[in-house]
Amino acid sequence: MEERTESWDITPQLDELRAQGLWRELRPLDEVNGVTVRAEGREWINFSSNDYLGLAQSAEMKDALAEGISRYGGGSGASRLVCGTHRVHAALEEALADFKRTEAALTFSSGFAVALGTIPALVGPTDTIILDKLCHASLVDAARLSGATIRVFPHNHLEKLERLLQTAKGRVLVVTESIFSMDGDAAPLREIAELKARYGAWLLVDEAHGVGVLGPQGRGLAAALGVDQQVDLHLGTLSKAFGLSGGYLAASRQVIDLLINRARSFIYSTAPPVHLAHAMGVILELIRNERGDALRSLLRGGVEQTQSVLSEIGIASPPAPSAILPVILGEASHAMAISARLREAGFLIPCIRYPTVARGSARLRITLCAVHSAPQIHALGSALRETLGTQG
Numbered sequence: 001m002e003e004r005t006e007s008w009d010i011t012p013q014l015d016e017l018r019a020q021g022l023w024r025e026l027r028p029l030d031e032v033n034g035v036t037v038r039a040e041g042r043e044w045i046n047f048s049s050n051d052y053l054g055l056a057q058s059a060e061m062k063d064a065l066a067e068g069i070s071r072y073g074g075g076s077g078a079s080r081l082v083c084g085t086h087r088v089h090a091a092l093e094e095a096l097a098d099f100k101r102t103e104a105a106l107t108f109s110s111g112f113a114v115a116l117g118t119i120p121a122l123v124g125p126t127d128t129i130i131l132d133k134l135c136h137a138s139l140v141d142a143a144r145l146s147g148a149t150i151r152v153f154p155h156n157h158l159e160k161l162e163r164l165l166q167t168a169k170g171r172v173l174v175v176t177e178s179i180f181s182m183d184g185d186a187a188p189l190r191e192i193a194e195l196k197a198r199y200g201a202w203l204l205v206d207e208a209h210g211v212g213v214l215g216p217q218g219r220g221l222a223a224a225l226g227v228d229q230q231v232d233l234h235l236g237t238l239s240k241a242f243g244l245s246g247g248y249l250a251a252s253r254q255v256i257d258l259l260i261n262r263a264r265s266f267i268y269s270t271a272p273p274v275h276l277a278h279a280m281g282v283i284l285e286l287i288r289n290e291r292g293d294a295l296r297s298l299l300r301g302g303v304e305q306t307q308s309v310l311s312e313i314g315i316a317s318p319p320a321p322s323a324i325l326p327v328i329l330g331e332a333s334h335a336m337a338i339s340a341r342l343r344e345a346g347f348l349i350p351c352i353r354y355p356t357v358a359r360g361s362a363r364l365r366i367t368l369c370a371v372h373s374a375p376q377i378h379a380l381g382s383a384l385r386e387t388l389g390t391q392g
């Protein structure tokens, strides 16, 4: 047995983070107005938000929230199973199920909570979860929490996925993202859906970066590829393109019934405020209609402009119609320095480092929103050219 540590000292842990260039800190913004933000007495153009359609600060959002607050007030008072389920929650879930073309849907307080609740409710120690190597932390943590055997395949590697499917024990759940959050590339969902069907596995697709952005009505990448009916578990967040907060799981009625009974992050957490569910219902309707189409088309235009700006300075973009454009730089300290220089120049572009991405693949992560203007993107191009061109 190890000796008990006599006293706590976390200074070495903090020092080590600093020494490795992995130190992170919170930087409060004073004011957010679309993609323009103010802090520390100056203004920046924000290229780091996942508010892809620019809805978070929109008049529609503010009106929907104000209406929701005046009708329903603040917190919901209890968990959904106690007295926290309002008709408005149920209406939102019906609308989400209709949108995702599933029998039912369930909302959670965040996308992270969806994963943590869903995966352990469905699989356990005698089962197997097969994950793409680049899956989001919430999916990895949920898989660990389930106690199932975890198998990982190299990013988007179909042959390796098939080999893992051949030897997997128990019930088998394949987990992937549709658009990968730090790489902006797409999973080969059609092929993955074929494989999972051949081996009788289930498929969970995390559309955090696809829903609202891609596919007919913004239904996501699986719908864009015509394979949404082959996806068993549709996971999504309401915090990114939807511009608000929360997450959902859309699936069969049976799965949703099981989650209501077994998903601990759903059962033991207070229901999201009713005014949020009200606003989300209004925004979902908007995302599905012509206004959503118009925003998606603006976003696509901005992404294409940014891709061409990047390619002019020799940076290839992922071959996917996503709004995430990574610039992979390598060492964390180098990427940090570039990010800091862009900050000086008036652009908020985060440096993504280990442990979010593999060591040695630190990067800038540029994200586009429908409300970025052509001059703003042009200015970003000039700043990148200058910063990267003089990196020595």
Ligand SMILES: *Cc1c(COP(=O)(O)O)cnc(C)c1O
Residues within 6 Å of the ligand: 110, 111, 112, 113, 136, 138, 177, 181, 206, 208, 209, 237, 238, 239, 245, 246, 247
């Ligand atoms: C952001 C994100 C989540 C978590 O969603 P939240 O609503 O922010 O908790 C889950 N999966 C992926 C891939 C994400 O990028």
